[in-house]
Amino acid sequence: MLVGIVGWRGMVGSVLIQRMLQEGDFNFFETRFFSTSNAGDKVSEKIKFKGSHILADGFDQSALADCDVILTCQGSEYSRKMFPTLRAKGWSGFWIDASREFRMEEETTIVLDPLNRSSIDSALKTGRKVFCGGNCTVSCLLMAIHGLVKDNFVEWVSSTTYQAASGGGAKHMKELLTQAGKIYKQVDSLLSQDNSHILDIDRKVLDTQKNFSGNEMHCFKVPLSGSLIPWIDQDRNDGWSLEEWKGDVELNKILGSDKKEKVKVDFTCVRVGIMRCHSQSVILKLKQKLDIEDIEKILDEANPWVEVVPNKKADSEQFLSPLYASGTLRIPIGRVRRMKYDDSCISAFTIGDQLLWGAAEPLRRMLRIIVDQNFPKDV
Numbered sequence: 001m002l003v004g005i006v007g008w009r010g011m012v013g014s015v016l017i018q019r020m021l022q023e024g025d026f027n028f029f030e031t032r033f034f035s036t037s038n039a040g041d042k043v044s045e046k047i048k049f050k051g052s053h054i055l056a057d058g059f060d061q062s063a064l065a066d067c068d069v070i071l072t073c074q075g076s077e078y079s080r081k082m083f084p085t086l087r088a089k090g091w092s093g094f095w096i097d098a099s100r101e102f103r104m105e106e107e108t109t110i111v112l113d114p115l116n117r118s119s120i121d122s123a124l125k126t127g128r129k130v131f132c133g134g135n136c137t138v139s140c141l142l143m144a145i146h147g148l149v150k151d152n153f154v155e156w157v158s159s160t161t162y163q164a165a166s167g168g169g170a171k172h173m174k175e176l177l178t179q180a181g182k183i184y185k186q187v188d189s190l191l192s193q194d195n196s197h198i199l200d201i202d203r204k205v206l207d208t209q210k211n212f213s214g215n216e217m218h219c220f221k222v223p224l225s226g227s228l229i230p231w232i233d234q235d236r237n238d239g240w241s242l243e244e245w246k247g248d249v250e251l252n253k254i255l256g257s258d259k260k261e262k263v264k265v266d267f268t269c270v271r272v273g274i275m276r277c278h279s280q281s282v283i284l285k286l287k288q289k290l291d292i293e294d295i296e297k298i299l300d301e302a303n304p305w306v307e308v309v310p311n312k313k314a315d316s317e318q319f320l321s322p323l324y325a326s327g328t329l330r331i332p333i334g335r336v337r338r339m340k341y342d343d344s345c346i347s348a349f350t351i352g353d354q355l356l357w358g359a360a361e362p363l364r365r366m367l368r369i370i371v372d373q374n375f376p377k378d379v
Contacts, residue, residue: 001375002051003367004067006034006058007074011170012098016073016360017047025364026050028371032067034058036074058082061089068375069094071367073360076101083130094370096363097132103250110134110254111366114303115142115150119256120366124373131366134254135246136358137161137269137278142254143357144333144350147302148284148295149255149263155285156264159247162272162279163232164322165224167354172219173275179216179225180273183208220271229271243269277322278358279351286344295346296336305357309334316349325351329361 007013020026026049033043033051036058043053056063058078064070064086070093072079079101086093095102102108108130109123110116120131133139141159148154165176186208190196209223222229233242247267255263290298300308309319309332318324320334331352339345352358 001029001068001371002032002066003029003371004032004034004056004064004070006036006070006072006078007098008033009035010073011166011173012355012359013073015355016071016098016364019356019360019364021047023364023368025368028368029069029375032056032063034060034064036078061085065089065091065093067093069096069367069370071096071363073098073363075099092129094129094131094374096366096370097130098359098363099132100135100246101132102130103132103134103246104253105130108132110250111362112139112142112254113362113365113369114305115146116254116256119254120369121373124370131370133359133362133366135243135250136167136354137163137243137267137280138247138251138254139362140278140331140352140354140358141280141282141350142251143303143331143352144280144306144348145282145284145299146306147298147300148286150302151298153286153288153290153298154263155287156266157251157285158266158283160268160270160281161232162270162274162281164272164274164276164278164354165220166276167232167271167278168219175216175219176224176273176275179209179212179223182212182216183225224271224273226273228273230268232269232271241269243267274322276326276353276355277351278354279320279322279349282348282350283339284346284348285342286346289344292336292338292346299333299336305329306331306333308332308336311335311337320349320351322351325353327356328353329356331357 039057333350
């Protein structure tokens with residue numbers, strides 16, 4: 001079989017390729033790499049795979065149509081243009097998409113196989129061929145509370161997120177660092193003086209933040225370094241950002257809640273000045289009162305990646321941080337405790353690398369499921 005990969009040099013695509021190399025995925029199929037800007041160049045020799053090392057044109061319909069599977073991290077605009085074009089020309093292959101473009105379409109399955117493998121298998125059996133990764137915040141949250149939603153204990157969820165700059169992409173990460181660097185340069189001399197006054201330093205920091213140029217705020221539009229942005233994605237003009245809306249509808253679609261009682265979901269999504277990993281402060285309304293020890297056991301046994309962190313100061317400081325989760329598949333969840341105003345409500349804090357379980361890993365695993373089930377001779 002032939003797998004075409006588009007958008008593999010961006011943030012999510014780079015993490016995806018890294019994971020595929022780590023897991024030896026390229027041994028199971030032939031690969032054709034596409035580029036929308038550098039067709040004709042060579043694929044890095046660091047990527048070991050079967051197939052041509054010359055980059056194909058990402059808009060070459062014939063070359064794309066040769067592929068049994070197309071996996072794209074190129075973004076919504078590319079998907080919006082190329083997928084219907086290929087289908088109109090008779091291409092009937094599998095389309096795996098990191099973007100949100102087709103997530104809520106009827107024929108699309110949002111993939112997070114530790115939770116919804118049965119939905120994925122059912123979609124494959126009925127001939128569906130469009131599979132999308134979910135919203136990164138939703139996927140990380142569901143991996144954390146998997147045990148409780150699997151056993152249908154959750155009535156509603158309220159999450160306040162602390163989302164990293166990398167959620168916007170590589171350019172957003174660079175902008176955060178550029179802003180931080182400029183702030184530091186403005187106060188470097190004062191920091192080196194033992195007798196410098198903190199209010200003088202603080203004033204210089206604020207002046208710098210308030211006077212960033214348009215180029216220094218090109219991605220986020222407002223300062224992020226040393227600050228936060230309490231709004232992510234588009235304004236739906238109903239009080240909800242698009243990111244918050246996705247939290248509700250995508251979570252329930254992944255859980256297959258159209259076939260059963262929906263979980264009520266409310267998100268407040270905030271961008272914070274860190275590089276990688278999305279954190280969430282979560283309140284869960286349970287359908288029955290459970291002992292905290294039982295809740296922790298249910299959470300801890302749900303999947304191999306979730307890690308319950310004891311609700312202790314030292315454990316929380318060490319294991320509930322971006323430094324601990326970044327670059328790993330670990331999904332720590334801690335600070336689990338009962339809410340005072342309602343003993344059927346619990347609060348918790350969870351964190352996950354949104355570039356892995358929130359983006360690349362579900363796509364990688366979906367590709368392997370398709371390969372294993374539909375092209376067994378190549379395995």
